[in-house]
Amino acid sequence: MIRGPRWKRWAFFYIPLTFYLIGLLFPFYWMLVTSFRPDNELYRSWRAATNTPLWTLNPTLEHFVYLFTNTVFGTWLYNTMFIAIMSTLISLFCGLLAGYALARLRFPMAGSLGTSIFVSYLVPPTLLFIPLAAVIRNFHLQDSPWALILTSPTFLIPFCTWLLMGYFKTIPRELEECARIDGATRLQAMIRIVFPIATPGILSAGIFAFTLSWNEFIYALVFLSSPQQKTVPVGVVSELIRGDVYFWGPLMAGALLGSVPVALIYSFFVEHYVTGLTGAVKG
Amino acid sequence: MADAPAREDIVTRLPAVRPGAFRRLLEHEQFLAALLLSPTLVILGLFIAYPFAKGIWLSVSSATVGNPGVFIGAENFVKVWNDSIFQKAAQNTVIYTAVATVFKLGLGMILALLLNHHFRGKRLIRASILLPFIIPTVLSTFAWKWMFDPTFSVINWTLYYFGLIAQRIPWLSDSNLALGSVIIVNVWRGMPFFAITLLAGLQTVNPELHEAAAMDGANGWQRFWRITWPLLLPVTMVVVLFSVIQTFADFQLVYVLTGGGPANSTHLFATYAYQIGVATGLLGEGAAISLAMFPILFVIVILQLWYIRRVEGA
Numbered sequence: 001m002i003r004g005p006r007w008k009r010w011a012f013f014y015i016p017l018t019f020y021l022i023g024l025l026f027p028f029y030w031m032l033v034t035s036f037r038p039d040n041e042l043y044r045s046w047r048a049a050t051n052t053p054l055w056t057l058n059p060t061l062e063h064f065v066y067l068f069t070n071t072v073f074g075t076w077l078y079n080t081m082f083i084a085i086m087s088t089l090i091s092l093f094c095g096l097l098a099g100y101a102l103a104r105l106r107f108p109m110a111g112s113l114g115t116s117i118f119v120s121y122l123v124p125p126t127l128l129f130i131p132l133a134a135v136i137r138n139f140h141l142q143d144s145p146w147a148l149i150l151t152s153p154t155f156l157i158p159f160c161t162w163l164l165m166g167y168f169k170t171i172p173r174e175l176e177e178c179a180r181i182d183g184a185t186r187l188q189a190m191i192r193i194v195f196p197i198a199t200p201g202i203l204s205a206g207i208f209a210f211t212l213s214w215n216e217f218i219y220a221l222v223f224l225s226s227p228q229q230k231t232v233p234v235g236v237v238s239e240l241i242r243g244d245v246y247f248w249g250p251l252m253a254g255a256l257l258g259s260v261p262v263a264l265i266y267s268f269f270v271e272h273y274v275t276g277l278t279g280a281v282k283g
Numbered sequence: 284m285a286d287a288p289a290r291e292d293i294v295t296r297l298p299a300v301r302p303g304a305f306r307r308l309l310e311h312e313q314f315l316a317a318l319l320l321s322p323t324l325v326i327l328g329l330f331i332a333y334p335f336a337k338g339i340w341l342s343v344s345s346a347t348v349g350n351p352g353v354f355i356g357a358e359n360f361v362k363v364w365n366d367s368i369f370q371k372a373a374q375n376t377v378i379y380t381a382v383a384t385v386f387k388l389g390l391g392m393i394l395a396l397l398l399n400h401h402f403r404g405k406r407l408i409r410a411s412i413l414l415p416f417i418i419p420t421v422l423s424t425f426a427w428k429w430m431f432d433p434t435f436s437v438i439n440w441t442l443y444y445f446g447l448i449a450q451r452i453p454w455l456s457d458s459n460l461a462l463g464s465v466i467i468v469n470v471w472r473g474m475p476f477f478a479i480t481l482l483a484g485l486q487t488v489n490p491e492l493h494e495a496a497a498m499d500g501a502n503g504w505q506r507f508w509r510i511t512w513p514l515l516l517p518v519t520m521v522v523v524l525f526s527v528i529q530t531f532a533d534f535q536l537v538y539v540l541t542g543g544g545p546a547n548s549t550h551l552f553a554t555y556a557y558q559i560g561v562a563t564g565l566l567g568e569g570a571a572i573s574l575a576m577f578p579i580l581f582v583i584v585i586l587q588l589w590y591i592r593r594v595e596g597a
Contacts, residue, residue: 042435124532129556134566236421255425
């Protein structure tokens, strides 16, 4: 509990914390209120006396109806989900194998390979999106979910590898050696002994990869062009803004629905997410 | 060990090993390592190394959309270097990264110190402050764009309601305010990451050190600078360098909020590269703008690697 006299607790703890919470969470509240506010209330001038921006007495579902009848929002959600799940699975598969090799096996260049995988994690997508678009065209992957399923792992694999490598290093070698003395091969020891123990690490890496992939924008913007193939962020940008006109109601409804899957997964696995995050940063 | 029986159980259920050529090869550490690393190396090679080489080629070519182009040497780089919008974008990127990082670190540190106390609902609050960081950036940035709307702005409404302003503030359409507004959103999004990571660092600080210092008469401020800060420095360095890379190469925020406008006043390297390379179709020039980020990112990555090595070696 916070110590000290009551006024001190308020001045140095409760009030600052409240400010933080309001500042950090208000945009989501604003998204929520806007999604349910009818159009005739939405567009009232900032100084209008009739303005009650912080709540509405006439909640409506019109924006959600618009979203599902005038755009292919359902398809975007499905695309985003499919891409995020596939890239996460590919990245976990690669990250598990590579992480194990780097943490457990002795081979020449192990150190420099580990370093180059780490460095590739720090190559931001914005550095490579122009040549990558040409590469994607060469491989005939443009406007296909596979363009993203194969390119997202470039920033997800290094992250998973790095995180799992750290995890594998904490698992005592003796466990594996016991299994091998009992006749297990290296691979069997890896799959049946080491991987199960690393489950919390795998879970962290998976959740993190999923949220990062869901968040990816510039590749999706550059590689996907037809409305049927788009992901939620790109679909919302291209179909709910026409010229200078922003369809704010459906836009906020779309932003809200596009955030829900990530928020749900996050809320179930928040502890894993946080340990994964802090563990990965500390290297 | 408690899990010993279970482990034996697993091992005895393994099928008997028949030594075959491939099996024996699998026992060979170098072969196994090559095998396990191959999927990763194939993907990173095809979608990082190859595009990187291709990017270098594009940047020294006259390629445009639909035209493979010819080698033109450093012409793109010279053109870009003398381009006033590029110079503005470079300047913006530096300001954006520096100012946002300072605020993210400062505000994140205060929040981490607040959350390091024990109080009711701590887990819930800790989980909810991370929301800006996990919600897809483009989607939450739209909420900000709507909050910044010049006429229907809830921010202006609130300020007016409390009598703080009489004129409306055009947050994103005034070239003097736009970069600041974009930085606010970046700080909002990135600060929770600093807070959570620093909090994890704070929890490894031994409270006995604080108690001992308090008994010696150190006040809260002194205890922070003399004990907490030095112990937190390694974590802080890594988070800051990591965040600098992300912020420096940022795209989504500016693309959604201003698209680089008004009058190019908020372009960053990435948004300008997108405008030239994708929207205008000048692939060679766009690639050159993207690659201009590389030397700076390279230095930061080297710094980070050097620092991690040093900390791990110590």
